[in-house]
Amino acid sequence: MTMTLHGYWRSSASYRVRIGANLKGIDYSQSSYDLRKGEQSGPALGRHAPLGLVPALEVDGESLSQSLAILEWLEESYPTQPLLPADAMSRGIVRAMASTIACDIHPLNNLRVLQALRHDLGVPEDAVKRWIERWIHAGFAALEIMIRDHGKGFCFGETPTIADCCLVPQIYNARRFHVDLTDFPELLAVDARCSEIDAFARAAPERQPDADGAGA
Numbered sequence: 001m002t003m004t005l006h007g008y009w010r011s012s013a014s015y016r017v018r019i020g021a022n023l024k025g026i027d028y029s030q031s032s033y034d035l036r037k038g039e040q041s042g043p044a045l046g047r048h049a050p051l052g053l054v055p056a057l058e059v060d061g062e063s064l065s066q067s068l069a070i071l072e073w074l075e076e077s078y079p080t081q082p083l084l085p086a087d088a089m090s091r092g093i094v095r096a097m098a099s100t101i102a103c104d105i106h107p108l109n110n111l112r113v114l115q116a117l118r119h120d121l122g123v124p125e126d127a128v129k130r131w132i133e134r135w136i137h138a139g140f141a142a143l144e145i146m147i148r149d150h151g152k153g154f155c156f157g158e159t160p161t162i163a164d165c166c167l168v169p170q171i172y173n174a175r176r177f178h179v180d181l182t183d184f185p186e187l188l189a190v191d192a193r194c195s196e197i198d199a200f201a202r203a204a205p206e207r208q209p210d211a212d213g214a215g216a
Ligand SMILES: N[C@@H](CCC(=O)N[C@@H](CS)C(=O)NCC(=O)O)C(=O)O
Pocket: 010, 011, 012, 013, 014, 035, 040, 052, 053, 054, 055, 065, 066, 067, 068, 102, 110, 111, 112, 113
């Protein structure tokens, strides 16, 4: 199988997929779209992700968009090194954690939403900062409880799951936005634990081939 991840070094949704693929030991090449230049809106990505958002995963000429769908596809296609627990209730809890991030935090603070607040609605920068913090705090408060109830080193149990693939990039985003995380010790402990694992470390934005250390 030949796989290309269409993404961007600083995209947290691409970062989720990089972690998942690394944990499963899958080889992939990367194709980069500079979000600062709006490259995600062009036809090159549109062929793979009609919504014009990264990531997309191209597999032998077929394309999948949406990071959670991609992670689920990886899980079904590469069941060794599982990223979901064995029983249905546990899988549901892990998916609920991942969805809290991917559906209820990240979309509210996505680049196009922040640009709409700033440029279409004229929202001042200090209010944009409060907006970002508000939704990260709301989601992280829920995750703090879920991890306290279900985590044993990772978001759920003793091994990484798709919830950890989503949490680590969202914490990276929170730090980028200078959000205070002192109320979330469970999340920070999971993040610290994950940072010791090579698959997570290799997926870090700064280690990607298109990383340039600057910009949005
Ligand atoms: N629900 C999508 C979200 C994808 C997404 O929002 N990607 C961001 C980067 S993390 C993006 O392409 N932003 C460009 C923009 O907002 O114009 C997924 O999980 O893949």
